[in-house]
Structures are given as C-alpha cells and as structure tokens.
Amino acid sequence: MAGSKRTPRARACPCGSPSYAECCGPIHDGKPAPDPEALMRSRFSAFALDLSDYVLHSWHPEHRPPELESDPALRWVRLEVLESTGGGLFDAEGFVEFRAHYRDGGTPGVMTERSTFVRHDGRWVYQGPV
Template sequence: MSAHTCLCGLPVPYPACCGKLHRGEAATTAEQLMRSRFTAFGVGDETYLLRTWHPSSRPPHIGLDKRVRWVRLEVLETTGGTVVHTEGTVRFRAHYVDRGKPGEMEENSKFVRVEGQWMYAGMA
C-alpha cells in the first residue's frame, strides 16, 4: 500500500480512507463499506470484518490466510447503497497473490443498513 493511496484503490492515504472506518467511523455508502472490507482483508483486520458482517450470516471467525496478499480492487458496478437507500449491491473483482501466484475473485455482494450502519449481507 502506497503512502498516497489506500489499498481500496482510492487516491487517499489509508489513515484518512479505510483506516478511519477500521477505527470505528461508519461507512456512508455500501461501496465505501465494501472497499473498507477489502482493505481489512489486506491488513488482516478480522475484527472489523466480523463487526461489519450482518448478524444473520456472520461466521464465528474468518481465519484469514496469511499466505494470501490482497493487492488490488476493481469496483465493477453498484446498485442502490447510497445515503438514501437501505440496501444495495456492489459487484467487484479482487486481485490477490497466493503463495506467489496471482489470482482474482469476482463477487456481487449485498449490503443492508441495520440501525443506520451498512453491513455485509452475503452474495447477491
């Protein structure tokens, strides 16, 4: 992660971007939450990932694989998920390196607002 760019891909340093969400600030959009969750995978913040996972589908733990390095995120499409919505989707492609081999995964994630907070609700 460059000092000038957050791992989520926005041209903002981590402390002023996803870092502030990891420290407790609430995401204002579903896309912002998705970006911060990608970054949490990248920095190994399992506590944040669990805290932002909807209780109905939240696992007891995640068990992050330290051999996988998350390197780049592409947001491909969003629906809803703005400050005026209560749900939305974010389709993205996440790039990683697993034991020296590059890979990618694509997902269309669903997000819902619970008591004003965006939460990851699984695949759409």
C-alpha cells in the same frame, strides 16, 4: 478497530485510494461507512491488512461466520469496483460488484462477486453475495 501491524496510516489505501488516512482508516477506526461501496472498499482493505475483527464487525450478524482464520500465504493486492447501485440516503440496501485480485503463495488469482449490503442498526453491513 484498527490495530494491525500492517496498517499503512501514511500511504496509499489498499482499496486503491491515494490515502488510507482519508479513506478506509477512519472507517476501520469506527466511523460508519457512508454507503455500500465505501463499506466494500473498507472490507477489502481490512482483508488486505488482516483486520479480521473489523471484517466480522462489518458482516450482518445473521450471516457472519463465528471467526475468520488468517492465511499468511494469501495477500489481497488490488480492488476493482465494477458497479455500485443503491445505497442512497433513503435506501435500505445496495449492491456492489467487484473484482478482488490476490496472490496465494505467489500465484495470482481473482475473485469476482456481486455483494448485497443492507442497513442494520443504523449502519451499512455486508449481507453476502447475490
């Protein structure tokens, strides 16, 4: 699923982890996210790396848009996970509250969201904001 010209195999992960290859890289390549927080981090990294196919694939099919349009002026630059609940081995849903920092045409901005993640066909997917 990876395959962007911006994929940083040998450096820090856009989600804030020291290593893309040990963090979001394997999830972008098809390894299931072990919990909602890992999926949230992988989605943020996918937005940062312009991996729209992965973002769509990680969205619940009943809630995902038909396509995503890339905005070359928008850059996702930093993720803060504020809280992560649920998403354990026997849970069917989990929640992640986060702050995503971006630059839009050079102007900084922040998006805050509390997201719902659910199990669908045996894997975690993003359902939407709470």
